[in-house]
Amino acid sequence: MKTIAISACLLGKKCRYDASDNTNAILLEKLQGEILIPFCPEDDAFGTPRPTMDLIFTPMGNRTISNQTGEDLSDPVIDYANGFFNTHTNIDLFIGKDRSPSCGVCSAKLYDTKKTLLSESETGLMAKEAKRREIPCIDAEKYGEVI
Numbered sequence: 001m002k003t004i005a006i007s008a009c010l011l012g013k014k015c016r017y018d019a020s021d022n023t024n025a026i027l028l029e030k031l032q033g034e035i036l037i038p039f040c041p042e043d044d045a046f047g048t049p050r051p052t053m054d055l056i057f058t059p060m061g062n063r064t065i066s067n068q069t070g071e072d073l074s075d076p077v078i079d080y081a082n083g084f085f086n087t088h089t090n091i092d093l094f095i096g097k098d099r100s101p102s103c104g105v106c107s108a109k110l111y112d113t114k115k116t117l118l119s120e121s122e123t124g125l126m127a128k129e130a131k132r133r134e135i136p137c138i139d140a141e142k143y144g145e146v147i
């Protein structure tokens with residue numbers, strides 16, 4: 001039995017920017033019997049529903065920038081990630097929602113400040129913290145393929 005940190009929207013929590021979810025029945029089937037610890041940095045930091053944000057390449061590194069206000073929203077996401085991983089120190093695996101600027105592991109889109117697409121294989125800010133702590137990480141869509 002593994003202890004798995006997982007994006008809450010994959011488990012059915014309606015915490016996406018538009019108050020929808022990303023329930024993945026096949027993934028849930030594969031995860032039966034595991035200990036699941038859900039997280040959602042954006043819901044915690046900004047509430048739901050909320051404006052979208054994108055991962056932007058800046059001189060300070062990759063940052064999450066509001067599409068509504070242009071505000072840098074990175075720090076609340078990073079703070080949540082640190083608090084989460086400091087609280088849950090026994091995580092065997094991190095499963096992040098693919099393509100999310102917060103949770104995507106190898107699938108987040110990265111833009112420059114003029115919104116030109118630079119990459120589609122970046123790491124969201126919470127997943128980045130998981131990687132930094134050397135927690136094994138995988139995108140949800142990949143987990144379905146390899147398990």
Ligand code: SF4
Nearest residue numbers: 007009040097100103
């Ligand atoms: S992808 Fe991450 S931040 Fe976005 S709704 Fe799901 S858990 Fe929350």
